[in-house]
Amino acid sequence: MQVLEKQGRKHPLVNLVNFGLAGVTMLFVTLLVLFALSHPERELSHREFPRIFFLSTLIIIAGSYTVERAYKGFDVDNGEQLMNNLLLTAGIGAAFSVTQFIGWNQLWTSGITLYEVGVGGSTHTTAAGAFLFVLSGLHVLHLAVGLGFLFMAMFKLVHVRQDAVKAVIYYTDPVERVRIRMLARYWHFLDVVWVIMFLFFLWFFL
Numbered sequence: 001m002q003v004l005e006k007q008g009r010k011h012p013l014v015n016l017v018n019f020g021l022a023g024v025t026m027l028f029v030t031l032l033v034l035f036a037l038s039h040p041e042r043e044l045s046h047r048e049f050p051r052i053f054f055l056s057t058l059i060i061i062a063g064s065y066t067v068e069r070a071y072k073g074f075d076v077d078n079g080e081q082l083m084n085n086l087l088l089t090a091g092i093g094a095a096f097s098v099t100q101f102i103g104w105n106q107l108w109t110s111g112i113t114l115y116e117v118g119v120g121g122s123t124h125t126t127a128a129g130a131f132l133f134v135l136s137g138l139h140v141l142h143l144a145v146g147l148g149f150l151f152m153a154m155f156k157l158v159h160v161r162q163d164a165v166k167a168v169i170y171y172t173d174p175v176e177r178v179r180i181r182m183l184a185r186y187w188h189f190l191d192v193v194w195v196i197m198f199l200f201f202l203w204f205f206l
Contacts, residue, residue, distance in 0.1 A: 011175055017182045021189050024142065028193055031135055032195060032200055040128035040204045041115040048110060049205040050103040056096055057198050060191050063092040067187040074180045077171045079161050082180075086154050089187065093147050100140050106134060132201060139194055146186050 066088040073081030111118025112129040160166040170176055 011178045013175075013178055013182055017185065019188070024189075026136070028197070029133070031138075035128075035131040035135065035200075036150055038127050038131065040126075040131065043124055043126050043128050044112070044204045045206065047112070047205055050106040052099050052106060053198055053201070054101040055090040056103065059092055059096045059099060059106065060194050063089050063096065064188050066092060067184045071180050071184040074171065074177065077159065079167065083154065083157055083161075086150060086157070090147060090150050090154070091148045093143055093150070097140055097143065100136055104133060104136070112185075122147070128204075135197055139190070139197065142193075143190055146183075146190060149183055149186070151178065154194060 066085045070082050070085035070089060073079070073083075073085060107113075107129065111123070112132065114130045114133055116123045116125050117129050118124075158172075160170040
């Protein structure tokens with residue numbers, strides 16, 4: 001069993017996901033630095049921050065909990081726990097996306113758009129709003145990718161649960177364990193990225 005687990009840890013998927021997350025991290029860090037260098041506080045300071053983003057943060061944190069519960073369900077060969085928590089994570093991902101769209105609408109109606117920001121009855125051409133939309137939009141895009149992998153995992157689980165032999169093979173396969181673990185890692189990553197972005201955005205609205 002230890003040999004199989006060691007093979008799972010060395011699976012190319014682990015390196016692929018880690019390298020991918022490193023690349024995405026560099027992308028978000030670069031955009032956040034550029035956002036800060038654009039001095040967004042001049043247009044955003046003391047404006048109303050979309051309250052829906054607070055809810056978004058709570059929702060995505062809940063997603064980290066459910067996806068971790070899903071991984072633990074796989075760990076103890078509990079198909080019901082695995083499936084239920086994958087479904088909950090998918091619902092949480094959808095709910096998070098909805099709150100993001102609501103937040104974007106609140107930003108837009110308050111005068112913060114992709115190309116300008118309304119200040120004191122006038123508008124200023126600035127990239128501050130664009131950074132808000134682009135950064136949060138990229139995050140939702142990556143979340144959509146995560147949802148795709150999530151649905152693939154659920155589809156496979158439904159298939160193997162119909163056959164007892166396939167189910168045994170599924171739960172003892174170190175590669176399948178790696179896939180679920182990498183899925184959980186990706187969702188935790190999305191959680192951390194959003195929390196950092198949320199605090200970053202909030203800082204410039206204070």
